[in-house]
Amino acid sequence: MPKTPPARTKRDVILEAALDLFSRYGLHGTSVDDIAARADVSKSNLLYYFSSKEALYVALLRDLLVLWMEPLRAFSAEQDPVEAIQAYIRLKLINSRDRPEASRLFCLEMIQGAPLLREELDQMVRRVVEEKSGVIRAWVASGRLAPVDPDHLIFALWATTQHYADFGVQVQSITGKTLADPAFFEATIENVQRIILDGIVKR
Amino acid sequence: MPKTPPARTKRDVILEAALDLFSRYGLHGTSVDDIAARADVSKSNLLYYFSSKEALYVALLRDLLVLWMEPLRAFSAEQDPVEAIQAYIRLKLINSRDRPEASRLFCLEMIQGAPLLREELDQMVRRVVEEKSGVIRAWVASGRLAPVDPDHLIFALWATTQHYADFGVQVQSITGKTLADPAFFEATIENVQRIILDGIVKR
C-alpha cells in the first residue's frame, strides 16, 4: 500500500502562509485577513480549516517543535564528539539558512514566555536535553571532551547557530552578507565550529 | 552648577512600564491602556507625553540602543584580549540578569526586521562593530588571539550571552535555575568564558 503522495493540501498552504507572517509580525501583529490573502483563500474559508487564529498558531508551533529538536536527537555516546558537534553545527546552520522563519517563530514564542508551548517545553524538550546532556557527560567522563557543563554547551550551540536566523537583519547590516551567499555560509560554519571546539585563545 | 538629581519623572515611569510590556508582548500585543494602567496614569495622560503608541516604542528603542552597545565600546587594542573578553562576557551576562527586558525588546525588533531601528543599525551599530572588529584583528595579527573572523566572534559573544535573557524561560525549564541564582550565575559566566576562550576539545 503506497503512502499517499505528499499532496500540498490547502491546510498546508495556510500553515505556510501563517508561518511567514507570524514569524515576522507575531501573533498579534498578524491578522487572519493577512494570512488568508497570502494563502490565497478567503478569510471564512481559513476559519473553516482552523477554528481560530490562536488554534492555527498553536498547530504551527507543535508541528515545528518536532523538526526543531531533530538535530539534537542524533547525538549518541558512541559517536566521536568532535565529529558529532561539527555535524550538529552544520545542520543547525542549514536550518537557519533554509528555514529562518521557524527559528524566528520559536524565538518570538520564547521571548513571550512560551505561554502556548510551556507544557511541551517542560516535557519533550526537557527530556531530550536531559538525555543528550547524559551523552555529553559521558564524552567528558571518557576524556574525549574537555570539562564543560552539558546544559551550557547546548545553550551555546543553540544560541550561536540560531543567531544567524533570528538576528539575520543585523548580520546582514554588519557583514553585508546572508547565509544565502555560499562563501559566507561556509565561513560561518567554519568559524562557529572553531570558536566552540577550539576556542580563541592562542596556544 | 550641580546637575539636577535623576528625578523619576512621569515620563520615565511610562517608559519603564512600556518596556515591561513591549518586551514581552511586542508592539501589537500591547495596548496603550495596558501601559497606562501599569504606569498608573490615564490613557489620555499618557498620550499627552507621547503622541502615539509607536512614538513611545521608538523613544524606548533609541534610549536602550546606546546602553546596549556600551560594553563593546570598552574594547581597545592595548588591553589583554583574554581579560577584555572575559570582562565583556561578565558585563553582558550582568545585563541579561538585571535587564532582560531590554534584551528581549531588541530581539523582538530584530526578528521583525528592525523596521524602526534599521537606520541606527546601519549607522551606529555598524560603525562600532567595524571599529571593534579592527581591535580583534589587531589582537589576532599580534599573535595574542587565535585566528578568527572578528564579526563571527562578536556574533558568538552576543548570542551566547543574550540567550540567557531572551530564552530565559527555556533555560529555566531545562536547568530549573535563573541568573538570579548566584551560584548558577557564576557557573554561567564560567562556562561561557571557557567555551568561547578555550573551546571544548580535549588536549
Added chain:
DNA sequence: GTCTATATGCCGATAGAC
C-alpha cells in the same frame, strides 16, 4: 467546502472641559 454579510468588541487617537 466556500461564499457574503454582519454581529460584536476592542483600541488608538481626538475633542474639549477644567
Added chain:
DNA sequence: GTCTATCGGCATATAGAC
C-alpha cells in the same frame, strides 16, 4: 497637565445561503 467622553476603524468570529 489631567480628565471624561466619544469617534472611527479594524479584526475576530459567526450566521446562513449556495
